[in-house]
Amino acid sequence: MVKQFLLDKRLRRRLRTSLLAVVATCALFWGAIDIVGVPAGNMLWLIAESVLVVGVIIFVAAFAGWLLHWWRDNSSN
DSSP states (O other), X not given: XXXXXXXXXXXXXXXXXXXXXXXXXHHHHHHHHHHHXXXXXXXXXXHHHHHHHHHHHHHHHHHHHHHHHHHHHHHTO
């Protein structure tokens, strides 16, 4: 199953895009905080919060997409 997932270009592209979005968000956040001079502990806490929020948004969007797909399939029956 994992091998099939890794071979599917569309799924790999989605995973790569999501991962790059999270990494870019962290990099921008880290740069903005570093310029201001916030302590490292606060910086790590804020980055963890931002990664968690982005993860929740990705999960909600994926669930909404799955729900719409499921709804469309069931409405055609």
